[in-house]
Each structure stands twice: as structure tokens, then as C-alpha cells.
Amino acid sequence: MTYTKRFDGRKFDELRKVEAKVGVVPNADGSAYFSFGNTKAIAAVYGPRPLHPVFLQNPQKGVLRCSYDMLSFSVTERKKPGPNRRSKEISMVTAKSLEPVVQLQNFPNTVTDVFISIIQADASTRCAGINAAALALAHAGIPMTDMVSSVSTGFVGNTVCLDLTKEEEDYEEDGEKLVSDIPMAFLARTGQMSLFQLDGNGIKPEDLKKVIEAGRKGCQKVYEIQKAALKALAEEKEE
Amino acid sequence: MVNKRLEVTENTKRRIIEYMKEGKRFDDRGLFDYREIEIETGISNKSEGSARVKLGQTEVIAGVKMGIGIPYTDSPDSGVLTVMAELLPLSSSKYESGPPSDDSIEIARIIDRGIRESEFIDLDKLCITPKKEVWTIFLDIYPINDGGNLIDAGAMAAVAALMSAVFPKTEKEGETTKILFGEFTNKKLPLNEKMPLTMTFHKLGDQILVDPLTEEEEASEARLSMAVSIQKKEEFIHALQKGGKVTFTIEELHHIFDSMPKVLKKLRENFEEKLKKAEKKAEKK
Numbered sequence: 001m002t003y004t005k006r007f008d009g010r011k012f013d014e015l016r017k018v019e020a021k022v023g024v025v026p027n028a029d030g031s032a033y034f035s036f037g038n039t040k041a042i043a044a045v046y047g048p049r050p051l052h053p054v055f056l057q058n059p060q061k062g063v064l065r066c067s068y069d070m071l072s073f074s075v076t077e078r079k080k081p082g083p084n085r086r087s088k089e090i091s092m093v094t095a096k097s098l099e100p101v102v103q104l105q106n107f108p109n110t111v112t113d114v115f116i117s118i119i120q121a122d123a124s125t126r127c128a129g130i131n132a133a134a135l136a137l138a139h140a141g142i143p144m145t146d147m148v149s150s151v152s153t154g155f156v157g158n159t160v161c162l163d164l165t166k167e168e169e170d171y172e173e174d175g176e177k178l179v180s181d182i183p184m185a186f187l188a189r190t191g192q193m194s195l196f197q198l199d200g201n202g203i204k205p206e207d208l209k210k211v212i213e214a215g216r217k218g219c220q221k222v223y224e225i226q227k228a229a230l231k232a233l234a235e236e237k238e239e
Numbered sequence: 240m241v242n243k244r245l246e247v248t249e250n251t252k253r254r255i256i257e258y259m260k261e262g263k264r265f266d267d268r269g270l271f272d273y274r275e276i277e278i279e280t281g282i283s284n285k286s287e288g289s290a291r292v293k294l295g296q297t298e299v300i301a302g303v304k305m306g307i308g309i310p311y312t313d314s315p316d317s318g319v320l321t322v323m324a325e326l327l328p329l330s331s332s333k334y335e336s337g338p339p340s341d342d343s344i345e346i347a348r349i350i351d352r353g354i355r356e357s358e359f360i361d362l363d364k365l366c367i368t369p370k371k372e373v374w375t376i377f378l379d380i381y382p383i384n385d386g387g388n389l390i391d392a393g394a395m396a397a398v399a400a401l402m403s404a405v406f407p408k409t410e411k412e413g414e415t416t417k418i419l420f421g422e423f424t425n426k427k428l429p430l431n432e433k434m435p436l437t438m439t440f441h442k443l444g445d446q447i448l449v450d451p452l453t454e455e456e457e458a459s460e461a462r463l464s465m466a467v468s469i470q471k472k473e474e475f476i477h478a479l480q481k482g483g484k485v486t487f488t489i490e491e492l493h494h495i496f497d498s499m500p501k502v503l504k505k506l507r508e509n510f511e512e513k514l515k516k517a518e519k520k521a522e523k524k
Binding site: 026028038049071072073077078081083115120 | 302325
């Protein structure tokens with residue numbers, strides 16, 4: 001129990017500097033930029049549009065398809081371009097985190113594509129990606145019952161920390177890694193959870209409860225920022 | 240570049256060409272005018288160098304990552320340059336994910352040849368131990384929004400990223416050199432005055448123009464890309480590539496070559512001015 005001061009001087013329940021902007025890719029039907037400090041994500045939505053090959057189509061509702069990937073120069077050691085096992089998994093959990101709110105039943109046989117690119121990575125990339133994607137879906141006018149907000153919360157040393165950086169993710173004590181990284185996403189209105197993952201050296205259920213509570217509060221802050229970004233766009237249009 | 244989904248109709252293409260005959264474009268530009276350029280460097284702090292270039296609605300980002308590798312046997316004491324472009328489906332509805340398309344390979348190759356053949360990077364200075372260790376430069380280019388003319392925008396982003404790049408810190412481990420990833424020196428890449436810029440001339444009907452919008456690019460029947468540097472106030476062409484389904488006449492080629500110096504001069508002045516501003520801004524950060 002020695003992690004008493006954060007590397008970047010933030011409070012334990014403080015987000016990094018968050019920026020959100022809607023409408024960053026003119027070609028797309030909807031798009032957004034979202035950043036947590038040095039983690040920067042862009043998302044673009046195309047669709048609903050016909051899904052090919054045809055056998056993948058669902059006659060009952062439209063398909064939501066997410067593709068998350070990091071650009072080759074977004075990390076310290078160059079990442080080989082193109083999807084790998086990690087990015088495929090994240091694409092999947094991203095889709096699962098957004099599916100509960102999108103209403104695609106009126107768009108049978110279509111696909112709504114969400115493309116997420118990480119330009120610069122400093123932990124919590126999937127959370128930044130989900131936040132950008134949710135904004136982009138709203139911008140594209142896809143019917144949604146709620147907003148999705150995501151943040152990663154960690155258990156570093158023995159302390160609950162909101163919005164981990166890479167430095168914190170790699171925190172060690174006496175040569176032993178002492179971190180659990182827990183990305184979460186919540187639906188803003190209902191407060192239900194749509195993303196929940198955990199990597200780490202072990203955390204007690206009691207502590208996990210605290211982490212979840214901290215994550216939920218963090219997501220509410222993210223939601224306010226998302227809302228402001230959408231409003232800013234609406235006001236821009238009015239002018 | 241073939242548009243796979245949103246074909247521009249034959250009617251639109253005909254209209255574009257009709258207007259072109261009167262020297263008119265959608266956005267009132269002259270045939271040899273580029274759109275407004277915007278440059279930002281240092282957009283990704285994990286990379287050794289990076290830049291964003293906007294050309295009107297077109298936005299491209301490029302980044303440099305460095306590695307240490309084994310030299311090619313035919314050039315045992317030169318560094319290695321690898322250029323890659325990935326046409327992100329994020330940037331336009333016409334691109335799909337999957338292995339690199341022919342278009343993305345062509346874009347990367349055109350930009351690669353311009354930089355390589357101009358010898359803008361002194362690859363000989365990237366040798367660490369002859370025959371054993373040399374620096375590898377990975378130059379990766381991604382469009383964020385394809386509003387036409389990715390080749391020229393990509394080439395500018397590539398050059399700007401290279402110019403902003405610095406070496407990472409290293410450490411000797413016996414015979415081998417190891418990169419301390421994430422730590423940077425102040426040492427810039429060995430670049431020289433032979434900076435190439437790529438210009439792509441398009442043929443629509445019997446008109447030639449540069450920097451097409453998406454619709455103009457769709458209507459374009461042939462294109463000619465060239466990477467040109469200026470040395471001692473003279474233009475040197477380092478790479479050429481013809482694309483598209485129709486041919487150029489000799490007269491058209493002459494017209495292109497005669498117009499090129501003026502186009503290049505304007506483009507270069509604009510590019511250098513914007514890049515200087517971007518670098519100043521990045522320094523402040």
C-alpha cells in the first residue's frame with residue numbers, strides 16, 4: 001500500500017484532460033474525436049447500408065459492426081498495421097457495449113459500420129474508442145435509447161484510481177506488478193453496465209465494488225462531456 | 240482510384256467535363272490551383288515524428304517509427320526506408336477493411352519512390368554497424384477523410400512527418416544496439432535540401448487540372464503523378480506514375496511539364512510556410 005500519489009499529480013477520482021468533438025470526418029454519416037489526456041481516438045460511422053456478403057444479413061434487424069484498430073505509430077514500438085487478435089477482441093467488446101442502446105430493428109438486412117482508429121495510445125484506448133463511437137452513432141442519427149460512456153478504472157497498489165495512464169498500468173512494487181485494470185462502460189440514463197473487463201494481479205470482491213462505484217462516477221463525468229460536445233454541434237448548426 | 244460504392248453518374252462526369260472546358264470548377268479554383276493547405280506536426284507523441292495535412296476536406300496523417308534492423312545485402316551500410324499506406328474505411332465509404340488494396344499499395348509506392356529516388360533522406364548516415372545494424376524508418380500514411388487527391392496530401396504529410404522526426408534513445412548491449420522505446424533524443428533525421436513534393440495532374444476530357452475533389456477524381460480519365468525536388472533553382476523529377484484508363488497525348492504531356500514549375504513553386508511556398516508555422520507551434524507545446 002504505497003501508491004499514495006499519482007504519477008501525474010491527479011486526484012484519485014480525477015479524469016485526465018478530456019476533449020470531445022463531433023463531426024471530424026466529413027465523409028462519414030457520423031463521426032467524433034475523443035481523448036483522455038494522451039490517448040486519442042477517432043470514430044466514424046457509415047450506414048445503415050446494405051450488408052455484404054448477403055448471408056451475413058439479418059432480416060430482423062440491422063447489424064452493428066465495429067472495427068477498432070491502432071495506427072502503427074500510435075504506440076512506442078511500431079505496431080504492425082492491420083487487425084490482430086487483440087484489436088479483433090476489442091472490436092467485439094466495443095460492439096457489445098454499444099448494441100444495447102442502438103435501435104436497428106427498423107433497418108433489416110443492413111450494417112452500420114463503426115470504425116475506430118487510435119491515433120495516440122496511453123492506456124484506456126478502448127474506452128476512448130467507445131466514447132467516440134457512441135458520439136459518432138448519435139451524430140449519424142442512429143436511433144439510440146441511451147448514451148454509452150466508458151472509462152477505465154484501476155486498482156493500483158491498493159488504491160482505486162480513475163482513468164489509468166500507461167505508466168500506472170505498468171505500476172510495480174518490489175518488482176511485482178500490482179495493478180488491476182478494469183475498463184467499464186455505463187448507459188447514462190439507466191446506469192446499466194455494458195462493458196466490463198478486468199486484467200490484473202487479483203482484486204478482492206469488496207475492492208471491486210469500490211472500483212465499480214468509482215467507474216460509474218467517472219462515466220457520469222464523461223457523459224456530461226459527451227452531451228456538451230453534441231450540444232456544441234447543434235448550436236454550431238443553428239448559427 | 241475506382242469508387243466501389245458511390246459511383247459518380249455518367250451525367251455528373253459529363254457536366255464536370257463541360258464546365259472544365261470553360262475553365263470552371265465546383266469551388267471556383269483555377270485548374271492549377273491547390274486547395275487551402277493546413278499542417279500540424281507532432282500529432283502523435285508516441286511516434287518519432289508525425290504530421291497531419293489537410294487539403295480542403297481531404298485529411299491525411301503520417302507517422303514515423305524507427306527500428307534497428309539488418310541491412311539489405313546489396314546495400315550493407317545504408318538504412319532502410321519502408322513506406323506503407325492503409326486506406327482506412329474510416330475515411331470514406333468506398334474503402335473496406337482487409338489486406339492492402341492495389342490502390343493503397345500504389346499510393347505508398349508513389350510516395351516511397353519520390354522520397355527514395357530524390358535521396359531526401361541520407362540513408363548512408365543511418366548505418367550503425369556496417370553489414371550488421373542499420374536504422375529502419377517506417378513511414379506510415381493514413382487518410383482520415385478522403386476528399387480527393389490522397390496522393391499529393393499523403394506525400395506532403397510524409398515529408399512533414401520526416402522533417403519533424405527525431406531519433407529515439409539507444410543503449411549498447413554488448414554487440415547490439417537496443418532502442419529505448421518512448422525516449423527521444425533531439426537529433427533530427429539526416430535530411431537534405433532535395434525535398435520532394437508530389438503533384439498529380441488529372442485529365443478530364445481535354446483539360447488538365449490538379450488537386451481534384453472527389454467528384455473530379457471520379458470523373459478523371461487519366462492521371463500523372465510526379466515527385467519533384469528543386470535543386471539550385473531547377474526542378475528535378477524523381478518519380479513518375481501514370482494511372483487511369485485513357486492515354487495522354489504528347490501535347491498534353493508537354494502542357495503538364497511546362498505548367499509544372501509554376502504549380503510546384505506555389506505549392507512549395509505554401510507548404511514551407513505552413514510547415515514552418517506548424518513547427519513553431521509544435522515547439523511551443
